[in-house]
Amino acid sequence: MLTEHFVASIAAPTKPNTGVTKDAGIFLHEYQPLAAQRHVFKKSASAPNGLAVSASHIFAAQEGKAVVHVYSREKGNQEAIVPFPERIHSIALACGDAVLLLGAESGRIMAWEVCTGRVVSTATSHLQPVTVLAVEPSSNFFLSGSPDAMIHVWNLPSILSFSLDASRSPIQTLSTHRGPITHIASGHSSTAANIAVSISEDMSALVWDYHNGQALRTYLLPDTPTAVTLDPADRAFFVAYADGSLQTLSFYDEMQQSTPVDVLREGSQSHRPLQPPPSTRFNAESQKLGAARSLSLTWDGTTLISGHESGKIAAWDVAKGTYLSTLASLPGPVTNLLFLPPTGFPLNAAEPTFKVHTVTKPRQDLVMPADGNALVPPNYGFNNVQFTGRLELPSCSATEMGRPEGRKSKFEEALTHTSFPLEMLEESLAELETWGQQQSGGASNVVPAVADFLSFAGAAEDTGAVQGDQGGKDELQELKEQFAALQRIQKVTFTQLSELREEKEYLLARERKRVQKKRMQQEKKEGGKEEGAMNGDGDGDVEMSEDEEEEEEEESLGSSGSDDGVGGSEEEDGTSSD
Structure with a gap:
């Protein structure tokens, strides 16, 4: 059965008498088929953009602290408390849940490999704390935002590289906003045509081609946005506001829906700010939800859920723009909402190739050797990782x-x-x-x-030439001779197999002809008896002697053998078989 869950986290609890454990901070809810709360993780108070969920763990950056709490989804308890040298304001998972990106207060970003314990730090590029991190589906790039109104684009493989010359600085800087960046949402494409949407306290939303550093579309919003999420097909995005209302901003109007062009990359609208119509904004004032703090979208893109300052989680119909219901009421402001990938697909669905049983805390001993010859530290290795799928080799x-x-x-x-x-x-x-x-x-x-x-031979020869070692050349020559001998043996083996296959086919043909001949003789004999009985001649069949039968059989099989090109007599067949 298809099952869909979402995870919600709150900041410091503001409701002491709600019937919920006082130190509860992260809630796992089942959305369908049965809407209900499934688990509670205690002792956590995370800020916006401070929650990340993998297949095996939940990571929560504690608000105002230099600590990340790690929870095991399998065991349902807190696994570790990981300290860092400075306060963490935002986190995001990348590289198939193997790397956790952390936005620090100093304006730099740390990449923590949860399987090895290695931590890599970037250059300090933001002037203020990194409060937003968004990773694209391919994990090749990610974007970071800050109250300094700057958005940086980073190359993650370059940051994680062991090369001493690898660049750990931004590859693009997007500086069109004039206010603090509140949220960034990445598109769902793994190609170079992927987009990203950013919102700011300057009451604007921008659509970016972040690979080229180009602003594709600018929207002037009616209020201060607090959260944004993209449609699964990247046809529109949804914005939450500080007054508790939501709005749908579609990339296609009625005229553009019938025109087969890329509307986002049309030059006529790239520099012209757009103001969305008021009819696309919807709210539920009677529910007293409070300011919207977080936003998420279901897997099929039909239902939107929002987390509010009052602790309520509301569900909305995307197509109609109407309020559906209140899914939960939590004891604090809902700062993060994340829908998990649905489970219950057929067995042929793609599965992760590895599973992290226990995270490895950041290790300070993973440093480069003093001589600088080797790039990978000698004590670098994967810990507590189990391969669950077939490796693509x-x-x-x-x-x-x-x-x-x-x-x-x-x-x-x-x-x-x-x-x-x-x-x-x-x-x-x-x-x-x-x-x-x-x-x-x-x-x-x-x-x-x-x-x-x-x-293979050319590569080995080039390698030996570069090494310039005579002993290495001799060893390579010996390997070449062994390889040639194996090829000769393989060729002879294949020839013998081919001959045996032909001989088998010939013997099967002989057997089939013998059985067919015997069946024909039996039918002829029975037919002769019936004819003799009808004519009153007694036995009407003409019996053949054994010598005549063997002679006729040898002639037919001999002709068949000559056609197959193997042999014409039984003596030759016997020799061939031996």
């Missing part, structure tokens, strides 16, 4: 050492592309320079991998 054939058909490397894809990536050219030039340094200085014996499309 390239298959290897016994007869073909190349890549399977239809599978190309990044280099081959770049060769067939309309333009060659500039980053790959720069990396190749830098790699050539390191080759020259290694060959002259001899400080490192690590040789970079050559192009994927080179053969």
Whole structure:
């Protein structure tokens, strides 16, 4: 059965007499098929954008503290309290729930690998605390926002790289807003055409092509926005306001819905601010919900839920723009709402390849060696991780050492592309320079991998040439000879298998002909008896002697054997079989 849950967190409780445990701070609710509260995690008070939920854990940055609480979803209890050197104002999960991004008070961002304990820090790029973090679906990029009205775009693989020369600075800066950034929502595409929506206290919402640093659309809002979320198909976004109302902002009007163009990237509307019509705004004043603090959307995009200052969680019909019901009433302001991926899909649905049983706290011993030769620390490794799915590894054939058909490397894809990536050219030039340094200085014996499309023998020969070691060359030559001997044995084996297959087919054909011949003789004999009985001649069949039958059978099988190209007599067949 398809089941959908959402997680809500509150700030410091403001209602002492609500029948809920005083120190309860995170609530797991089932939305469908039966709306009910399923679990409560205690001792937490998280600020907006301070909650992250993975398949195995819940992370909550404590408001005004330099502490992150970690809860185990499997055990249903608090697993760890992780301290940091400064206060944490926002968190977000990336890389398949293996990396937790933390926005710090100093304006920098820390990346914590929960499986290894490694912590990497970026440069201090924001002038004020990082209060918003949004990760795109591919985890290649993420965006950060701050009260300094700046939005930075970061390259996550570069931040997590072990290279000493890797850049840990923003690759783009989006500075159109004139007030503190309150929330950022990333689109659902993993391509370079993905978008992001940001809202600010300057009462504006901007749609970004963050890869190019271009503002695609500007909306002038009627009130101060507090939260934003995107439609699952990126057709519209929804904004929550400080007065408790919500609004739908569609990228397509009635005219644009019938026009097959990319309306967001039309030059005519990229610099013209738009003001959404008042009819798209809706609220429920009779419910006394209070200011909206958080917003989330169901998996199918039909129902919107909002968390309010009063502690109520309200459900809204997206199509009609009407209030549906109050799902829960919590003992404090609802600062975070997160819908979890639905469960109950068929068995062929994609499953995670690993499971984190216990998080590894940040380790200070994961430092680079003093000599600087190795990039990966010697004590770096995965802890408390279980592989649950099949790893995607390239298959290897016994007869073909190349890549399977239809599978190309990044280099081959770049060769067939309309333009060659500039980053790959720069990396190749830098790699050539390191080759020259290694060959002259001899400080490192690590040789970079050559192009994927080179053969095994060619790659081994190039590697031996770069190393310049005579003993290595001899060893490579011996390996080549062994490989050639294995190929010869394989060829002979395949030939023998082919001959045995042909012999098997010939023997089966003989047996089928013998059975068919015997059946025909039996039918002929029975037919002769019936005819003789009708004519009154007694036995009407003509019996053949055993010698005649064997002679006729040998002639038919001999002709069949000559057609198959194996042999024409039983003696030759016996020899072939032996």
